[in-house]
Amino acid sequence: MTKVFKRIYTYNFLLPAAVVYTVIFIVPTVMSFFFSLTRWTLSDWEFIGLQNFRTFFQEPSLSIGFKNTLIYAAATSSAKVAGGLLLGVFLTGKIRTKHYLRSVVFFPTLVSTIAVGIAFSMMMHPTEGLINRTLATFGIEGPDWLGDTGVALLSVAFVDVWKGVGLATVIYIAGILAIPEEYHEALQIDGGNGWNKFWNIVVPLSRPATNAVIILSFIGGLRSFDLIWAMTKGGPGFATDVIASIIYKQYQGGFYGLATAGNVILFLFVTAVVYPLSRYLTRTEVDL
Amino acid sequence: MSRTARKFAIEAVAVLASVVLFWVPLYFVLLTAMKSAQEASDMNLAWPSQIRLWQNIADVVTFRGYMLLRAFWNSSALTVLSLAAMVVVCSMAAFVMQRRNDRATPWISFFVLAGLIIPPAIVPTIWVLNEIHLFKTMAGLVLVEVALGFPFCVMLYRGFMAAIPRDIDEAAVVDGYGGYRLFFTIIFPLLKPVTATIIVTQAVFIFNDFTNPLYFFPGAKNVTVQLTLYNFTSQFISQWNLLFTDILLITIPPLVLFLFFNQKIVAGMTTGSVKG
Numbered sequence: 141m142t143k144v145f146k147r148i149y150t151y152n153f154l155l156p157a158a159v160v161y162t163v164i165f166i167v168p169t170v171m172s173f174f175f176s177l178t179r180w181t182l183s184d185w186e187f188i189g190l191q192n193f194r195t196f197f198q199e200p201s202l203s204i205g206f207k208n209t210l211i212y213a214a215a216t217s218s219a220k221v222a223g224g225l226l227l228g229v230f231l232t233g234k235i236r237t238k239h240y241l242r243s244v245v246f247f248p249t250l251v252s253t254i255a256v257g258i259a260f261s262m263m264m265h266p267t268e269g270l271i272n273r274t275l276a277t278f279g280i281e282g283p284d285w286l287g288d289t290g291v292a293l294l295s296v297a298f299v300d301v302w303k304g305v306g307l308a309t310v311i312y313i314a315g316i317l318a319i320p321e322e323y324h325e326a327l328q329i330d331g332g333n334g335w336n337k338f339w340n341i342v343v344p345l346s347r348p349a350t351n352a353v354i355i356l357s358f359i360g361g362l363r364s365f366d367l368i369w370a371m372t373k374g375g376p377g378f379a380t381d382v383i384a385s386i387i388y389k390q391y392q393g394g395f396y397g398l399a400t401a402g403n404v405i406l407f408l409f410v411t412a413v414v415y416p417l418s419r420y421l422t423r424t425e426v427d428l
Numbered sequence: 429m430s431r432t433a434r435k436f437a438i439e440a441v442a443v444l445a446s447v448v449l450f451w452v453p454l455y456f457v458l459l460t461a462m463k464s465a466q467e468a469s470d471m472n473l474a475w476p477s478q479i480r481l482w483q484n485i486a487d488v489v490t491f492r493g494y495m496l497l498r499a500f501w502n503s504s505a506l507t508v509l510s511l512a513a514m515v516v517v518c519s520m521a522a523f524v525m526q527r528r529n530d531r532a533t534p535w536i537s538f539f540v541l542a543g544l545i546i547p548p549a550i551v552p553t554i555w556v557l558n559e560i561h562l563f564k565t566m567a568g569l570v571l572v573e574v575a576l577g578f579p580f581c582v583m584l585y586r587g588f589m590a591a592i593p594r595d596i597d598e599a600a601v602v603d604g605y606g607g608y609r610l611f612f613t614i615i616f617p618l619l620k621p622v623t624a625t626i627i628v629t630q631a632v633f634i635f636n637d638f639t640n641p642l643y644f645f646p647g648a649k650n651v652t653v654q655l656t657l658y659n660f661t662s663q664f665i666s667q668w669n670l671l672f673t674d675i676l677l678i679t680i681p682p683l684v685l686f687l688f689f690n691q692k693i694v695a696g697m698t699t700g701s702v703k704g
Contacts, residue, residue, distance in 0.1 A: 148597065148607040149527045154536070157521035157578060164575035165543055168556050172549035235439050243690060244446045250638045250682045250693070254657045255675040259457050262668065268454060268471040302449070307697055314698045360632055363547045365639045371657070389551060391643075396551045403549045414545055 171406070176401040185397070194400035201378045202386055211380040212297055212368075213361030219301040219348060220308040220357045227305065228312025228349070229342055232336070242313070246306035253303065256426075257370025260299045261286055286372055289379035296371050298382055300364065308353045315349025316342060351421040355414060360409050383409065433673040437485055461670040468669035484673040491660075496674065498610055499651040505566060506641075506652060507634045510573040517574060518626075519619055522585030523611055527597070543579035548572075550643055557644060569645045574633055581626050584699065588622040589615075625696035628689040632682050 176192055178185040185338040196202045231296065233240050248256065263270040264285035272282035324343050343350075365384035366375065374381035374389065383391075385407045390399035438442055440539075457583060460468050463476040489496050534670070553572065554563055558599055592615065600610045611665030636652040645652065664671040686693065 144601060145597075148601060148610060149524050150607050151524060152530075153520040153524040153607070153611065157517045157582070160517065160571055160575050161540075161543070161578050163556060163560070164571050165548060165578075166539065168549040169553070170545060175552055175555070181587075182551075186463065210533035212690065228444065229620075235435075235437060235442075237443055241442060241446055243448050246694060247686060250452070250632050250636075250686050250696070251679055252638070252654055252657070252682070253541045254638050254654050255457075255679060258657065258661060258671060258675060259453055262460075262471055263456065265471055267470075269655070270471065270473065310694045311698050359545055370661075381573075384547070385474060385654075389640075391551055393447075397566075400549065400551045403547065403551070406547050407549070410545060410547060 150185045159381055165212055172403050172407070173177040175397060176404040180395045180396075180397040180400070182396060184334045187406045188355045191403070192398045195398060196405060198400055201381070202402075204378050204410075205383045205386045206382050206405075208380060209362055209384075209406075212293060212300075212364065213358050215294065215297045216304070216364075217354055217357035219297070221353050224308025224353050225303065225343070225346070225350070227309040228259075228316050228346070229338065229382070231309065233317045242310070243291045243311050244327045248303045249306045251303070254370045256299060256303050257367050260302075264295060266278055287376055289376055292372055292376060299371065300361070302369055303367070304357060304360070304421050308357065311352050312346060312349045315346040315352075317349055319345045347421075347424075351418070355418055355423065358417065359410060359414055362413065363406070389390055443567075453645075457672050457675055461676045463669045465667045465669050468672070471668070477628065480669070481673070485677065488670050488673045491670070495526050495651060495659075495675060496653075496656055496677070498652045499656045502566070502651045503654075504652065506569060506573065507631055509570045510551055510577070510634050511565070511578065511630055513570060513574045514577050514630060515623055515626060518578055518581035518586050519616060519623070520611065521578070522582045522589055523615060524558055525582065526586045526589040527594070538577045542583055544583075548576060553643065564611055564645060566648050566650075568608065569641060571641050572644050573637070576640070577630055577633070581630070584622055584696065585615070585619065587699065588619060592618055616699055625692050627683055628692050629696040632685055632693065 171265040173345065177187060177189060179188050179191075180186075211292055220389060227245060231238055235241075264272075266272060266282075266284035266287055269285075271285065279372060283291050286292050291330075321342065324337070325336055325346065364382065365388065368380055368382055368385050369388065372380045374385045387399045387402040387406070390396075414419055455474060456595060457565075459473060459476065462472075462479050464478065464480055465472070467476055525533065557563035557568045557572075560568075561665040562571065596618075597610060600614055637652075638656060638658065641650075641652040641655055642658070645655075657671075657678065660671050660674055675683075
């Protein structure tokens with residue numbers, strides 16, 4: 141690059157962003173590793189080694205968060221992949237209500253998570269709720285969706301999918317529409333049916349979309365907090381507590397060192413899962 | 429069954445499913461917002477005996493000394509200020525990051541992309557904000573929104589900027605333009621489509637943001653609309669009608685954006701996520 145252009149593309153342009161990003165994001169992230177090893181009151185800290193991490197792994201009310209976070213992320217992201225793919229295929233087909241259905245499926249993405257959580261927790265009320273009353277008319281006795289420790293986490297995951305499947309769908313729609321027409325023509329010449337088209341063309345060639353949906357929803361799932369907080373606050377007991385909600389609880393309790401240890405664990409968790417996952421997914425991708 | 433009949437049946441089922449899964453919850457919210465507290469506690473889809481929507485709106489708005497109005501003011505200010513800062517800061521950063529190519533650029537990209545994945549460290553952020561005296565302030569919250577939105581916006585800007593030919597830059601330099609004049613008078617106006625995309629998508633995100641205001645903007649006067657919803661859940665325990673009226677009111681701004689900019693929002697969200 142010539143000297144002139146070095147001056148034209150001066151790093152001064154980067155300066156404001158670099159300052160804000162460093163001060164508000166990078167410094168706290170780096171400092172979290174230090175403060176996770178302390179007993180901390182914001183104004184004062186005392187070094188206690190790995191004590192916070194030990195507490196996190198030994199205390200059942202905290203360690204349950206690992207399991208729940210993984211279950212939640214795996215359940216929501218796999219449901220979003222399956223749902224997004226099926227809806228994506230359906231909504232790129234020759235149907236008349238395409239535009240209406242696309243809008244309807246996408247709309248919940250834009251509604252406030254807290255609002256969605258409140259509305260659904262009311263509909264999931266064990267006796268009065270809309271869902272169980274409807275089931276009752278068919279003679280089915282629905283479970284206590286949010287009050288039963290066995291199903292509560294999956295109920296929240298269902299609402300997460302309801303809200304998020306629209307984004308997965310539009311990503312798939314973009315991916316499927318990007319598949320070159322030649323592949324479909326080739327299939328027609330070879331006499332393949334709709335099933336062949338789905339398995340041999342759409343699924344492999346929309347892999348970039350699949351990867352985007354998996355990574356995006358997995359990260360989102362691991363970090364998710366607001367929906368769980370709006371619907372169950374981690375309850376009943378600790379049945380729906382995830383790492384993010386535990387961080388909030390410890391923060392509220394004034395255990396800043398412990399909350400920060402939770403953040404470090406979440407950081408390690410996310411990078412440990414997402415980095416190899418994205419490497420694997422991009423390696424197995426095929427070229428169009 | 430013939431092929432067309434089957435196709436029609438599938439489509440009819442899909443439309444029906446969309447009604448059950450998406451319209452019924454919406455209708456339920458609307459209906460509950462129109463009821464009296466008594467009828468709302470029935471939690472059903474029965475038509476209210478008396479439509480109390482206006483009364484409910486008045487009740488929610490005046491609740492706790494017009495807290496909702498303050499919340500709307502705060503949320504709007506947060507959204508507008510964050511967007512303004514984000515657009516300027518991110519487009520400038522993306523300009524250098526896309527145009528320059530030296531030893532530092534891969535590192536910069538690495539740090540920015542990391543921001544898409546890494547969960548922000550909550551309490552250390554509070555500590556930093558506290559040290560620079562911006563904790564519990566609007567300015568502090570705006571900075572948080574800008575910092576956390578930065579990776580996504582830079583990615584969109586960079587992608588778009590790659591399609592703006594460098595010949596333009598060269599011609600401008602020949603004409604004696606400096607870097608700032610080149611960027612602000614030529615490049616930035618060309619970025620208008622992606623700027624619009626960023627504004628509508630991020631407006632929805634920031635307006636709906638719950639977690640960041642919860643952590644970084646606590647205090648009785650510092651409410652945002654999402655926080656009112658959260659605060660009202662404990663206070664409206666037997667007044668579902670008012671809670672749902674609140675839901676209805678705060679859903680209107682994103683709904684309006686959706687009606688006008690549906691395509692842009694979808695485009696922004698898909699390109700942003702696929703590139704990440």
